[in-house]
Amino acid sequence: MSDQTPILVSFPLCPYVQRAAIVLAEKGVAFRRIDIDLADKPDWFLRLSPTGRVPLLRVGDAVLFESAAIIEYLDEVHAPRLHPDDPLTRARHRAWIDQGSALLSDLWTIETTKDQARFDAACASLQTRLSRLAQELGDRHWFGGARFSLVDAVHAPVFRYFDLLEDAGLHLVPPALAAWRGRLMQRASVIGAVPPDYAPRLRAFVMAEGGILSTRLSL
Ligand SMILES: N[C@@H](CCC(=O)N[C@@H](CS)C(=O)NCC(=O)O)C(=O)O
Incomplete structure (x- = not known):
């Protein structure tokens, strides 16, 4: 996997993380998933996340947060389009x-x-x-x-x-x-x-x- 491989920062039970994982899979995008302990959030995560919540999606040097924004971004850059055209x-x-x-x-x-x-x-x-x-x-x-x-x-x-x-x-x-x-x-x-x-x-x-x-x- 290249350095541009998206990294999904996750928690195994989180439904918002699942939104991003489903959209990545629908588009056949390879990604790395890193699960963290939400009861003991790592410092690197707290430095990256403005809200302290998962999911985070790291793409190159950029970090995206909020699942709705993440799935819209993924939909815009990877085919097939899942949002309607109209x-x-x-x-x-x-x-x-x-x-x-x-x-x-x-x-x-x-x-x-x-x-x-x-x-x-x-x-x-x-x-x-x-x-x-x-x-x-x-x-x-x-x-x-x-x-x-x-x-x-x-x-x-x-x-x-x-x-x-x-x-x-x-x-x-x-x-x-x-x-x-x-x-x-x-x-x-x-x-x-x-x-x-x-x-x-x-x-x-x-x-x-x-x-x-x-x-x-x-x-
Ligand atoms: N509005 C956020 C909600 C994300 C969210 O609530 N994530 C939970 C896990 S399912 C979380 O990280 N909780 C940790 C905390 O609030 O400290 C999104 O859509 O990404």
Whole structure:
């Protein structure tokens, strides 16, 4: 690999890192992945990152942060184009990418909170957002139609949480999203975006948090 090989600074469970890993794989771009311990961030990482958060993408001497900016950059410099060509449709897709982050925020609360009222509110919010997403998706194969798009890449890490939630008796995904979820989970770029032991790692993380979800998983 040359010095221009992108380096993705990562954390194995991070859904925002997965966005970048999926887009790199969709484009067949070789990259190096460096996992760091977010509980003990290395000094070199803190020097490079303006926010202290992963992902970071190092390209030559440049460092990019914020997953939405990273995937848009990758989309602009490497074929095939995943964002739509039409500016109006592209703007709508950017807005749905933002909604993907809102889903992750609800999921973080569901994974970690010890407060039953916050847990219930996050489940309700997630369900509302998912049913709006289902209305927008309609019966399309991918979010934008026939071609896999950045919006698909952003939602794949969201759907990865639901196996664990379903183990805890929480069935929050509307049936209208089931086929899209299945297609996303079978996509090679999505499978390869996490380590093979992702599922037990996620479970261990949730159990260690000791929140409402961990109690439901222990029942
Ligand atoms: N808006 C950021 C969110 C990234 C983010 O929240 N990353 C988490 C891991 S999933 C992180 O680095 N957390 C460490 C911290 O906040 O100290 C993005 O899209 O890149």
